[in-house]
């Protein structure tokens with residue numbers, strides 16, 4: 001459904017399609033922010049990360065605009081907002097919504113984020129919910145710690 005590795009022109013076209021599908025008008029800030037998220041190495045970015053990257057590229061944009069666009073993207077389900085806030089003051093991070101569920105491991109040392117999906121954990125949650133007569137609408141699991149190979 002989603003193609004990440006494309007050349008620059010195609011990425012902009014891809015962004016346009018996505019914006020249209022989401023019912024959002026194509027504006028330059030929206031296209032630029034979407035393409036930042038599509039090209040991000042660490043595909044979990046804060047508004048400030050995106051803002052700093054755009055400024056580095058020589059774009060004229062304000063942090064407030066980045067926030068506003070990300071909030072619009074979230075409402076349109078183009079991005080997912082996460083709060084990896086083990087330290088209580090970290091900012092929200094955003095990632096593109098590929099429609100696949102996954103959970104996260106977050107390093108308290110470096111902020112590195114690794115995604116995982118485990119069928120056994122997923123099934124166990126369903127069993128637990130059933131046992132408690134509970135309907136799961138959503139869930140997110142965040143493991144906090146450190147990777148043993150981190151500096």
Ligand SMILES: [Zn+2]
Pocket residue numbers: 044095102104115
């Ligand atoms: Zn993720």
